[in-house]
Amino acid sequence: MNNNDIFKKLRVALQLRDDQIVAILELVDFRISKGELGNFFRDAEHPKYMECGDQILRNFLNGLIIHLRGTKDAPKNPLEVIATHKKTPPKQEVSDKPKGPTPKSYGKKPVKKFNAKPVIVEKVNYKNGKKKEK
Numbered sequence: 001m002n003n004n005d006i007f008k009k010l011r012v013a014l015q016l017r018d019d020q021i022v023a024i025l026e027l028v029d030f031r032i033s034k035g036e037l038g039n040f041f042r043d044a045e046h047p048k049y050m051e052c053g054d055q056i057l058r059n060f061l062n063g064l065i066i067h068l069r070g071t072k073d074a075p076k077n078p079l080e081v082i083a084t085h086k087k088t089p090p091k092q093e094v095s096d097k098p099k100g101p102t103p104k105s106y107g108k109k110p111v112k113k114f115n116a117k118p119v120i121v122e123k124v125n126y127k128n129g130k131k132k133e134k
Contacts, residue, residue: 003052004040007060011041014064015085024063025056032056 011021018034025032039050070076 003054003057004044007040007052007057010060010064014082020085021060024067025059027063027066028059030056030059030063 010016016024018037021037022032022034036050039048040052040056042049068076068078068081
């Protein structure tokens, strides 16, 4: 088992997204981009696959300790931190692209909102099972 396998298994077990892993590495002043990070999680035969070095895994584990346990001044409960990973939605990146239909979205149907109450068209009586004797 190599460092890439360990990194992948920790990512899945702790339900971490790439942006969370980047933030964990920044806790120990180690900067890495999402693109570089994605190369560690690729298949070994992929042309952009990179071996995860000892330094990167070591920094990730040190940052993970701070992320889960907190510091001596501000300790955290690790189970509460892991529970927030499920609830936290991914961050939306701000782009300079204009909002509006893109060439790929012209043929798509508009998205319906499900906040409206359903309309009852007709009441249906179901006759299941044996007939009742009167």
